[in-house]
Amino acid sequence: MKFSRLAEFFGQLEVTSGRNKMVEVLAEMFKEAQSAEMDKLVYLCQGRLVPFYEPLEFGVGEGLVAEALAKCAGIPKPEIKERFSRKGDFGLVAVEALSHDGTDLDVGEVFDRLKQVATASGAGSVGQKTELLANLLSQMDGEEAKHLLRIVLGKLRLGIGDPTLMDGLSFARVGDKGLRKVLERAYNICSDLGYVAKAFWENGADGLQGITVSVGKPVRPALAERASSAAAIVQRLGYAAVEPKYDGFRCQVHKNGDTVRVFSRNLEDFSDKFPEITGAAGQQIGPRQAIFEGEAISYNPQTGDFYPFQITVQRKRKHGISEMQEKIPLKLVAFDLLFLEGEDYTVRPYAERRQKLQQIIGPGDVLSVTEILETSDAKQVEAFFADKVQRGLEGIVAKRQDAPYQAGARNFNWIKLKRSYQGQLQDTVDCVVIGYWWGRGQRTQFGIGSLLTAVYDPDTDRFHTIARLGTGLTELEWVQMRAALDESKTNEKPLSVEAIVEPDVWVEPKYVIEIQADEITRSPVHTAGRQEGELGFALRFPRMVNFIREDKSPREATTIQEILKMFAAQGKTQAP
Ligand code: ATP
Secondary structure (H helix, E strand, C coil), X not given: CEHHHHHHHHXXXXXXXXXXXXXXXXXXXXXXXCHHHHHHHHHHHCCCCCCCCCCCCCCCCHHHHHHHHHHHHCCCHHHHHHHHHHHCCHHHHHHHHCCCCCCCCEHHHHHHHHHHHHHCCCCCHHHHHHHHHHHHHHCCCHHHHHHHHHHHCCCCCCCCCHHHHHHHHHHHHHCCCCCHHHHHHHHHHHCCHHHHHHHHHHHHHHHHHCCCCCCCCCCCCCEEEECCCHHHHHHHHCCEEEEEECCCEEEEEEEECCEEEEECCCCCECCCCCHHHHHHHHHHECCCEEEEEEEEEEECCCCCCXXXXXXXXXXXXXXXXXXXXXXXCEEEEEEEEEEECCEECCCCCHHHHHHHHHHHECCCCCEEECCCEEECCHHHHHHHHHHHHHCCCCEEEEEECCXXXXXXXXXXXXXXXXXXXXXXXXXXXXXXXXXXXXXXXXXXXXXXXXXXXXXXECCCCEEEEEEEECCCCCHHHHHHHHHHHHCCEECCCCCCEECCCCXXXXXXXXXXXXXXXXXXXXXXXXXXXXXXXCCEEEEECCEEEECCCCCCCHHHCCEHHHHHHHHHHCCCCCCC
């Protein structure tokens, strides 16, 4: 496929807000593609060159783009910058500034040359990147350049998430969404949609069956449902494995001989950030190949006590890692085994995975397994829960003994019971910020007074509003929030958002915050859960309890389906 053709499709998507239409456009695009370029096409739609878990970024900022564009268009850089400050989008500046024709580059070639831009590093790399980008732009017309620049700057904003891409793939092959589930299964196992798309194109749905768990490709995490009480857990699971719910960072550790990689909950590579965990996996895990999961928690090196999340969260910083490692070291409490010496363990029952996990962890200070209580007695579960809460932990996670590990699924194989706060809800809600209002009164100085937040609907790949939030942030957090949001503000409502209310400023869904509320109520103002002739849902008295959750991407926020269940269950929470 020619890059100019891809740009045409992106141009169509950009003006399409109907989700079905988007899927149709994507399907048309995929139909025109060759197998060999399917992976590249999918990565470019994701605004990337590699799957999300690979840390390759473009490393291209606005200054560099201005320089490359100035060079290529023969317009002085200050003039380019001035146009950018008017338009707020380098894509639009490119359309205006470039008057030459393109040379009909293939998608594959553009992709390879973008990879050169991204991989240029070290001394002189800024000059190199600028040169490479300017050369590419000189072979593109304005429309192609528009989308290319949005890709490198991370501002593609087509409103397409992975579910929409999967629907597009399915549509392209069978004319409906029938194969979405099969695609999803493969994606959940390898987290690489480019790879899945290529296998699908080459060998159809059968080709996807061959995709299995492998070391180095993170598995999308299994997730827990909620319960209202210990009795409800026992009623559902019977004889269960009950573990403390530790409050740290979820880590998936991949050991392959001497290479160890650690992935976060949203599959970012944290290997460099958590050197004690990579080191310990080398020393404490005997087998050559293993994938296991656990919660990384910081502890007081003097007393050995675990620290609360507010302290552990400091370990996500990119700088001063060795200093941090000394001040707030990490342990990993392991809770699941997914792969061992070439064998896929996700298909085995939990009881067996857990037993094996215990066997492969050798002596050492960093890795251990979770405490566990195996019982079918609700009273024992309740006492275990009360003990954990009293010791400052979040609560418990109960596990079905005979369940496989279901990648990417939230179901009753795992059930969490969290300490309840005052209020009716079983849990906090992870919401995506999609806009803000300028502040009044005291907040005027920050230029931000409240946030418009949304939950996610994975079926339609859309964000629906659920709360306007104005409390729970410190002054500093308001300032930081405004700065972060302004990076991704948009002139209009983002394509992936469904809303009735209009904030002063729209922002691309990017940041997830954790919200506590008193209850979920029916509301005419919000779109979450709204059906024909019915009201939507809103959070009553929402307040932020955790600033931007970097371990969750927007599509990992609380879903509408979860809100419906929480609405039905509210008022039944168990006091610790
Ligand atoms: P939360 O904000 O409650 O952690 P979540 O959406 O990140 O929610 P859930 O699936 O709802 O994740 O809850 C399971 C999470 O609890 C895991 O992602 C993991 O990080 C954490 N956890 C802590 N202890 C355990 C344990 N013993 N077994 C499984 N998960 C645990």
